[in-house]
Structures are given as structure tokens and as C-alpha cells.
Amino acid sequence: MERKIFWIVFLLLGTVADIVLPIWWGLAATIPIGVLSWWIAYRSEWF
Numbered sequence: 882m883e884r885k886i887f888w889i890v891f892l893l894l895g896t897v898a899d900i901v902l903p904i905w906w907g908l909a910a911t912i913p914i915g916v917l918s919w920w921i922a923y924r925s926e927w928f
Contacts (some may be wrong), residue, residue: 886922887918887922890922891918898911898914
């Protein structure tokens, strides 16, 4: 279940970043989005 939540959050935030931010900022935002997605899925205990 955590893996599914991770990928959903990662893809959703990544898509939003690619639409809202310029291309290089969107690429740079991938690492923080990955960390945030990992924290939401595995560490936050929301799921």
C-alpha cells in the first residue's frame, strides 16, 4: 500500500511541478518531491 501511495503522490506532485515551474526548476524539484512523497507514504503514518 505504501508503494502505491508513494507513486501516486510522486507522479501527482511531479506533474504539477512540470506544469507550473520552468523545465529546469521542474527537474530540480524532482528530488525534494521524491523525499516528500517518501515521507508521506512511509513515515507520516497517515496510511
